[in-house]
Structure formats: C-alpha cells, structure tokens
Amino acid sequence: xxxxxxxxxxxxxxxxxxxxxxxxxxxxxxxxxxxxxxxxxxxxxxxxxxxxxxxxxxxxxxxxxxxxxxxxxxxxxxxxxxxxxxxxxxxxxxxxxxxxxxxxxxxxxxxxxxxxxxxxxxxxxxxxxxxxxxxxxxxxxxxxxxxxxxxxxxxxxxxxxxxxxxxxxxxxxxxxxxxxxxxxxxxxxxxxxxxxxxxxxxxxxxxxxxxxxxxxxxxxxxxxxxxxxxxxxxxxxxxxxxxxxxxxxxxxxxxxxxxxxxxxxxxxxxxxxxxxxxxxxxxxxxxxxxxxxxxxxxxxxxxxxxxxxxxxxxxxxxxxxxxxxxxxxxxxxxxxxxxxxxxxxxxxxxxxxxxxxxxxxxxxxxxxxxxxxxxxxxxxxxxxxxxxxxxxxx
Amino acid sequence: xxxxxxxxxxxxxxxxxxxxxxxxxxxxxxxxxxxxxxxxxxxxxxxxxxxxxxxxxxxxxxxxxxxxxxxxxxxxxxxxxxxxxxxxxxxxxxxxxxxxxxxxxxxxxxxxxxxxxxxxxxxxxxxxxxxxxxxxxxxxxxxxxxxxxxxxxxxxxxxxxxxxxxxxxxxxxxxxxxxxxxxxxxxxxxxxx
Numbered sequence: 001x002x003x004x005x006x007x008x009x010x011x012x013x014x015x016x017x018x019x020x021x022x023x024x025x026x027x028x029x030x031x032x033x034x035x036x037x038x039x040x041x042x043x044x045x046x047x048x049x050x051x052x053x054x055x056x057x058x059x060x061x062x063x064x065x066x067x068x069x070x071x072x073x074x075x076x077x078x079x080x081x082x083x084x085x086x087x088x089x090x091x092x093x094x095x096x097x098x099x100x101x102x103x104x105x106x107x108x109x110x111x112x113x114x115x116x117x118x119x120x121x122x123x124x125x126x127x128x129x130x131x132x133x134x135x136x137x138x139x140x141x142x143x144x145x146x147x148x149x150x151x152x153x154x155x156x157x158x159x160x161x162x163x164x165x166x167x168x169x170x171x172x173x174x175x176x177x178x179x180x181x182x183x184x185x186x187x188x189x190x191x192x193x194x195x196x197x198x199x200x201x202x203x204x205x206x207x208x209x210x211x212x213x214x215x216x217x218x219x220x221x222x223x224x225x226x227x228x229x230x231x232x233x234x235x236x237x238x239x240x241x242x243x244x245x246x247x248x249x250x251x252x253x254x255x256x257x258x259x260x261x262x263x264x265x266x267x268x269x270x271x272x273x274x275x276x277x278x279x280x281x282x283x284x285x286x287x288x289x290x291x292x293x294x295x296x297x298x299x300x301x302x303x304x305x306x307x308x309x310x311x312x313x314x315x316x317x318x319x320x321x322x323x324x325x326x327x328x329x330x331x332x333x334x335x336x337x338x339x340x341x342x343x344x345x346x347x348x349x350x351x352x353x354x355x356x357x358x359x360x361x362x363x364x365x366x367x368x369x370x371x372x373x374x375x376x377x378x379x380x381x382x383x384x385x386x387x388x389x390x391x392x393x394x
Numbered sequence: 395x396x397x398x399x400x401x402x403x404x405x406x407x408x409x410x411x412x413x414x415x416x417x418x419x420x421x422x423x424x425x426x427x428x429x430x431x432x433x434x435x436x437x438x439x440x441x442x443x444x445x446x447x448x449x450x451x452x453x454x455x456x457x458x459x460x461x462x463x464x465x466x467x468x469x470x471x472x473x474x475x476x477x478x479x480x481x482x483x484x485x486x487x488x489x490x491x492x493x494x495x496x497x498x499x500x501x502x503x504x505x506x507x508x509x510x511x512x513x514x515x516x517x518x519x520x521x522x523x524x525x526x527x528x529x530x531x532x533x534x535x536x537x538x539x540x541x542x543x544x545x546x547x548x549x550x551x552x553x554x555x556x557x558x559x560x561x562x563x564x565x566x567x568x569x570x571x572x573x574x575x576x577x578x579x580x581x582x583x584x585x586x587x
Contacts, residue, residue, distance in 0.1 A: 017410075021417030025425050028418055036416040044411070066434060123425075126433070128509040139442045140452070141474055141572045142534050151519045151534075154502035159521075162500065162554035184409045205510075207503040207545045220417070251480060255521045255533040256472055259500060356410040363409035 003246070003271040012106040013232035013239035014099075014224050014391065016045025017352040022189040022220035022340030025123040030065060031077030033221035034119040037345070038079050041115065041223035046235060052225075053111040055080035058088045058098035058118040060343035060380075063132035064125050078117040092293060092380025093247070094118065095222070095347015096387035100245040102226045103389075112228040119221040120342035129217055136382055150214075152383055154206035156259045157296040161208060163260035164311025168208050172199035173317050174295035175212050175337050181324055182334020184364035187349070189340035190216050199295075213295035220342035222349045240358045243373065244278070244390040246271030252382050260311075265304030265377065265386030272375070273306075276390040281306045285390075286371035287357050288328060289350035291379040292335040301377055302330060304386060329367040332357060347378035347387070354391045447475040450489070452570040458562050460492045460575075462527055470528045492526040494560035495581065499523045499532055503548050515543060522558060522578050538577030557581045 018040025020026075020033045028036070034057070042049060057078040062070045071087030078085075088094055088101040095118045102116040122129040133149040160166065173196055182191035194212065202212040232239040248271065250257060250264040269281070278284045290301035299313035307328060308316050316322060322330035333339055333353035336346045354374040356362040373392035379385060420429060444452055447463065451474055454461040463486040464471045465479035471490055478485050501520035505513050518540065523532035538561060540551045558578035568574040 019411055019415060021415045021419065023417055023419040025420045025422075026417050027420050027424075027429055028416075033417065040411065040413065040416075066436065130508045130510070134508055137534075139440075140444050140448055144571055144573045145519070145534060145536060146517065147519065147534065148504070148506075148508035150504060150506065151502055154504065155500045155519060155521055158502055158554065159500035186409060186411070187415050203505070204503070204545060205506050207505075207549075209502075253472070253474070253476070253480075255474075255499075256531045258530060259521070352411075361410055361412075363412070365409045 003267070003274055007275060008107045010107045010109055011229040012103050012242045013227050013229065013236070014242065014351070014355050015227045015232050015236040015239050016041045016225040017355045018044060018223045019187045019349060019352060020221045022187045022218045022342055024189060024217060026121065026219035028219070030059070030074050030119050030121040033121065033219060034074055034077030034117050037221035037223040038077070038115060038117045041225050045225040047113065047225065049079045052079060052083065052113050052115045054084040054105050054114045056086050056088050056098050056102040056105070056114060056116045058094040058344040058348065060089065060091055060094055060120055061132050063135070064120065064122050064129055066124060074119060077119065079115055090381055090385050090387065092291070092343055093347065093378045093385040093387040094344040094380065095349070096351065096376055096378035096389055097247060098344065098348055099224065099226070099242065099351050099389055100247060100387060103242050103245050106226050106228050112231045114226045115223065116226060116348065117221065117223040118344040118348035120345050121219045122217045122342060123219050150206040150209060153294045154209045156383065157208050157294065159259035160296055160300055166311065166314050168200060169196055170314035170318060171296045171299065172196045172210070172213065174292065174298045175199045177317070177323065178292060178331050178335040178337035180338070181332055181365070182338025185334045185339050187220065187339055188334055189218055191334060191338050209294065215293045215336040215341035218340035218342040218346070220340060220345045222345045222352055224348065224351055224355065238359045240355050240391050241394060242389060243392045244272035244274065244276030245388065246275070247385065247387045249381065250384040252384060254383055262300055262304040262386060264384060265301055265379065266306065268386035268388045269305045269377070272388040272390045276392070278390060282328070285328065285373055285375050286369065287332060287354065287367050287374040288330045289333060289335070289353055289374065289376040290330060291347065291377050292331055292337050293341055295337060297379065298331060298335065301379065305375060305377055305388070324365070325368055332362070332365050332367050350376040350378070351389060351391070358391060358393050445477070447477040451475045455572065455574040456568045456570040458494070458565065460494050460524055460560070462490045462492045462524065464488045464490055471526065472531050473524050473527055474533050490526065492524050496522040496524040496532060496558055496578065498537065498552065498554055498556045498558055499530065500554055501537055501552055503545055516548070518548065518552060520578065535575060536577040537579070539579030551580060
C-alpha cells in the first residue's frame with residue numbers, strides 16, 4: 001500500500017550546515033547557541049539572513065528552560081524576526097522533524113530559501129533535567145507509581161533483549177563504536193576510547209541500562225539552509241537533495257505496544273523510502289544516522305529502518321557491518337552517545353553529518369567509497385514517533 | 395549579565411565543519427560560583443480529572459477488580475480502559491472484568507531516582523500483560539515480593555514471561571487509585587489462562 005499520495009514535484013536541497021559546540025553546560029544562552037549554528041549555516045551557504053524567507057525552529061520541552069513558549073523566546077537567535085516562523089516540536093524527534101517541516105515549506109512552493117535551526121539547553125533544569133520528563137507519564141495511572149525517564153528505556157531494552165536473546169555485551173558495543181567515532185568530531189562532548197568491559201563496569205542505573213549506555217545532558221545547536229531546486233543550483237555546486245521524508249506516531253498507550261520492534265519507525269521509513277524511490281534500503285542506503293540516545297536504540301532503529309533483520313542488528317554490529325569503514329556505516333558522526341544529546345539539536349546534527357558525508361567533505365570522519373544516499377532518523381514523544389529523512393547527491 | 399570567565403573554546407579538527415565552533419563550556423565550579431545565574435523554583439498546582447473511562451477503572455480497583463474494555467469491530471480487549479477505540483474511532487462496546495493475574499512483558503531494576511540519587515532498595519518497574527486481554531496488552535506497574543537487592547538475586551526470581559498476581563491493599567485502605575494494587579508478585583502455580 002502506498003504511503004504517499006503522489007511524489008512532490010518541487011525538489012528541495014540542503015545547501016549549508018552549522019553547529020555550535022555540544023557542552024555539558026554552556027555559559028551561552030539558548031538564543032546565543034542558536035545564533036552560532038544559524039549564522040554558520042548561512043555563511044557556508046553563502047547567503048545572508050535577509051535572503052531567508054521563512055524559519056523553522058526545533059526545540060524540545062519548555063520545561064528544560066523553564067520558559068513557556070520557548071520557541072517564540074528563541075526566535076531572535078534563530079533569525080526569525082519579521083518572518084514566517086514555525087516551531088517544530090515532537091519531543092526527541094524534533095531535530096529531524098524540523099527539516100521535514102522546512103521541506104514542506106519549500107516543496108509546497110511557498111518559499112525558496114528556508115533556515116532550519118535546532119537548539120537545546122538542558123543544563124538549566126535543576127537538579128537534573130530528567131525532572132522535565134516526569135510529567136510525560138499519565139497523571140492518574142502512572143505517576144503515582146513513581147516513574148522516571150530511565151524506566152522507559154530500560155523496559156524497552158529488556159523487552160528487545162528478551163524477544164531476540166540479545167546479550168548486554170552486544171548492546172554495549174554501540175557505546176564503544178559511537179564514542180570512538182566521535183573522537184573525530186570537533187563538537188563532541190563525550191568522545192572516548194572505551195571497551196565493552198568499561199561500559200559494563202559502569203554503574204547500573206536501571207538494569208539492563210548502565211551509565212555509559214546513556215547519552216549525556218547537553219547544551220548545543222545545529223542549523224541547515226534549505227533551498228528550492230533552481231535556487232540551490234544557483235547558490236551551490238554540490239547541493240544535497242532531500243529525496244524523501246516520513247514520520248509516524250504510535251499510540252500513547254505504550255503498555256499496549258510491541259516494545260521489541262518500532263513499527264512506527266518502519267512506517268516512517270517506508271514513507272520516506274517510497275518518496276525517494278528506495279525499494280531495497282540495504283543496497284540503496286550507503287550511510288545511516290539512526291537516533292541513539294541510549295545504546296540499544298541505535299540497533300532498534302536500524303531494524304525499524306529496514307537496514308537490519310529483526311533482532312539481528314547486534315550481530316551485524318559485532319561483525320563490523322556498522323563501523324565507519326563497514327558495509328553500512330552507522331552514526332559515523334559519533335551520534336548522541338559520542339557527540340552529545342542536546343535533544344532537538346542532536347537530531348539536526350545527524351542531518352548535518354549526512355550533508356558533509358554525501359559531499360565527501362567529512363575529512364577524518366569520511367566513510368569510504370562514494371556514498372550517494374543516506375538516511376537520518378530521530379525518535380521521541382512518549383516513545384512513539386519516528387521521523388526520517390533520506391538525503392542524496394541527486 | 396554573566397561575567398565571561400570561561401574561555402571561548404575554539405575546537406579545530408581535520409573534520410567538518412572545519413571552522414572554529416562557538417560555545418563557552420562551564421565546569422561545575424564555574425557554574426556554581428563564577429558566572430551569574432538566576433534560579434527559580436516553580437510552584438504549579440493541578441487537579442486532574444480522571445475522565446469517564448479511567449474513573450470507572452479506578453472504582454474497579456477500589457473493589458479489587460481490574461477492568462478492561464472491548465471493541466467488537468477490531469476485536470481487541472484492552473486495559474487501561476478508554477471510552478473510545480482509538481483505531482476504529484467509535485465508542486468501546488463493553489466493559490470486561492479481567493483477572494488480577496498476568497505475565498511480565500518486560501521489567502527493569504532501577505537503582506536511581508529521577509535526579510540520579512542512588513536507591514538502596516531498587517524499584518522493579520514492569521509492563522504487566524493482564525490475563526484476559528488481547529496479546530501484549532498491559533500497563534506499567536511494579537514487581538514486589540522479591541528477595542535481595544542485586545541484579546543477580548532479582549533476576550533469579552523475576553524474568554520476562556513470568557506469571558504474576560496483583561497484591562492488593564486491604565479493602566479499607568483502598569482509595570480508587572492505581573496504587574490500590576501494591577505490586578505484582580511472582581506466582582508459582584496458576585490456573586489456565
């Protein structure tokens with residue numbers, strides 16, 4: 001069954017990308033971080049803010065900043081003053097949803113140049129930003145049980161492990177790979193040379209989740225410039241095309257769901273693949289940036305993205321298939337586990353990485369061969385959304 | 395405005411974006427003492443209505459019963475109850491009294507509070523599939539009646555697929571809340587599903 005009515009006629013390209021540093025705690029405000037990334041994206045696209053016709057801003061819960069209507073508050077840093085401005089917000093999925101929103105603005109024919117910015121400053125929330133997540137649980141039938149955010153991940157990881165007989169050693173390897181990949185990322189917050197033993201020797205926070213299987217608290221921002229085909233060809237000699245986008249949400253009754261397999265990610269992926277003309281993802285996708293806020297999540301998402309068989313991603317990882325030099329490099333940036341996880345910005349950082357990888361300017365992080373098509377994915381809300389974008393050189 | 399004690403970091407690496415990245419990382423000491431910051435503790439109060447379906451579910455818990463609802467169109471029996479089928483988008487057709495037994499779909503052994511303070515006695519959250527529902531349908535609750543505090547000790551007694559039974563508060567102490575079930579405990583023998 002087709003997931004889209006028809007293939008959109010107007011093509012959209014990424015022509016510039018920018019980042020701030022990712023940090024545990026920044027002196028810089030959210031506006032300042034957004035400005036750093038946005039101005040860098042404009043600069044690399046060779047344009048100025050006055051050329052931008054509309055702005056998309058992604059930033060996750062207001063509760064992190066303690067600022068209600070945080071999207072409007074960040075407007076100035078995102079370059080949105082006096083322009084059509086949209087806050088794109090689907091929790092952790094926001095980073096990739098931001099480029100989907102920007103794509104809609106350009107593909108629809110409304111605008112030719114759109115700036116997409118994603119910012120997160122998690123460190124303001126005291127004593128721990130996990131407090132901002134306590135209110136995602138149902139107020140009547142869940143919160144009286146005293147839940148915390150880690151439960152969601154530890155429960156899902158355990159279901160995934162039990163369903164397919166996966167060992168924690170296999171999952172720890174994700175932390176090892178991504179923290180290692182991040183050593184070549186100048187924005188990285190938690191890059192390191194570690195072994196599986198180091199990961200499993202770190203404290204158990206919520207078994208089966210160990211401390212080093214969790215992405216850090218981060219402040220940071222990312223941005224890209226989107227352009228219509230005609231404008232992209234004029235401004236850039238190597239535009240990277242958004243070939244397909246997809247997103248999908250599953251029920252909020254998360255205890256009624258198959259926690260071992262993210263069906264909503266599969267649906268989002270097939271929507272994006274269909275638009276991109278991808279019928280055999282494992283052959284046609286050359287580099288992947290799946291969402292990795294927790295170690296097992298990368299594996300879970302690679303399966304949802306149809307890039308590994310169900311329950312087989314850990315084995316593929318162990319034999320090096322997802323290494324930067326492997327058959328299908330996954331998180332060559334270092335991902336959230338290595339570069340850091342300023343929520344919305346982390347998702348857009350993955351788009352930035354595809355932009356550099358597909359332009360073959362990723363330097364020390366460059367995946368070998370001539371990657372022509374990549375996929376980025378983010379995840380969030382109440383463990384229920386998959387947001388997917390397929391980017392390519394054509 | 396904060397005094398800019400922190401040195402701007404200018405990371406350069408043989409990898410994109412190739413330009414110095416901006417940002418002023420603070421360490422804990424700088425944050426706590428040297429730069430200006432303002433604090434605020436919000437006080438917000440809410441009184442949440444339970445809704446039509448969950449009110450009846452909570453009344454059931456007070457009576458020591460777990461209720462589910464059934465949609466005849468899709469044939470699903472689900473809990474927690476809801477007023478309408480979210481798939482068929484029509485009212486649910488009937489209320490069903492489920493058993494107070496079930497199966498552990500997944501569980502965790504949590505050693506930290508939400509603000510990452512250590513817990514000496516771990517919490518064991520679990521998704522419990524309630525007997526009498528459609529496959530893989532359940533809700534979040536806690537597992538109890540388990541000896542020991544270490545991962546090894548607890549995993550010896552708790553596993554995915556384990557049959558469990560609700561342990562209720564004494565009737566006089568129930569208040570029509572999810573916590574009227576204290577926890578679910580492992581059962582050795584169980585009647586046929």
